[in-house]
Amino acid sequence: MTHDHSAMPVDAASVMGKPDQPVTGPQGRVGQFVVECPFSHALPDDPIVYPGDAGASHLHVFFGNVTSNADANLESLLGQGTTCEQQQDTASYWAPALLDNGQLITPVKSVAYYRAGVGVDPTTVVAFPPGLMMIAGDAMATEAQPTSVVAWSCGSGGMRDELPPSCPEDRGLRIDITFPDCWDGKNLDVDGHRTHMHYSSNGKCPSSHPVSVPQLIFSVAYPVHGDASHLQLASGGLITGHADFINSWDQEKLEEEVALCIGRDIVCGVTSGRISG
Template structure:
């Protein structure tokens, strides 16, 4: 007797997947593997780019402790509100830059209310020098840059430089010099004519060049006085890369660079104060305290070259 095997009604037939489904699964796995590979390659490329970019960014930051102001000529007057305050006409002729309201009676309050030719406009300071003459013709500089520097001192001193106090008055140079040896911090040179050696007196600049004046102001303050009887004793120059104990507070060094549109025989030239070696400059600080502090912190202390805006 034959018995027919019955299927369990709960049994479900096991079927194999159609070939096309295997192909789809294979393609999906390949795509997933490719995406992982691309991600890894992309990450590696990004890491390489970051590694290459970082040194370039660091290299782009110039390691010079500096910020600056460009302050064109504003006016001329026989006034000096530092040396002869309140005495109009008592001084030799001066050329003024920056604050265009400066006169013999100027003080901090009046200058703060003034206007400026400077870039940045936040610099309301006043700068002035004896007027240059070519024969009897007054000549004003067409380039007027005032650099604030952390140089002439060691790096550890640069990092301790303090902002110039508002209202500080500084006179640099020697208006009464009787010879070049009496004014070694001032020098004359020729723009784009390096073959002409700098000198304390006027120089003979070739045609097509300009005569320029450099003057460095003292950068060590006694920490107390905004001025002094001789207008110099409250400030000092560094010695061996440090400020002397009598003037322990390092501040930015002001370097005045003026470019005059003259050249040729220096015998034609004179300053209102006398020969070229009598070059001197006066500075009345009216920078807003926050602006000065930010530039000292971000440019001078950090030893970074900044522009007019106080940024690298």
């Protein structure tokens, strides 16, 4: 039996705040690092919303950590295999499956862009704490979400749309999900899985969420060209885009990447991170 993310608020923006319009990667000269992670597997599991309840969720596609399932947590994920080119990125990333007449469209790959939030002083950004869990986007959305949070496009650098555009043969369909970049400094997760995180505004984190963490922009590329209006996300319509993340990186490596790339305002790994579709 398939369920929606019932624990998620219908109006995600009211909980997380309205984010500034992010500039999606490749980011030009904005300090960042980029990790490309091919598709791993698909399961009707969600270890954040339905922990330990295998089969309780709509179908998700998983990237990065190859052991991700309903029982996944920091302890189970650490040190396991990964699909990511950066082998020390053993984090778990997932998003709702894209379906064509009920059949899974296997993604080409995912790319995770780690950068400072728009206007945020990059020297203030620190690594995610081990075990941090985040959700971005709204699986319960009843109207189009802001493109600052969920955006469809054709390949890298294309126009950002609320719904999938018709993509040419040389530029496949892609979805970008932008995660909040301010943490409350206390909780790795909370009831509802939202209020421990917040988006920065005007380059600042609110006093309730004072810790600046990387803004994760998670992109999934699909082998889809032409009209995509007949497709569906497993969570519902094409407006229900969202993604989930558990930080189970090799923590020392993550801290190093944040300090060397974001903190020093250096672009790392952009070439390997480009999505052509």
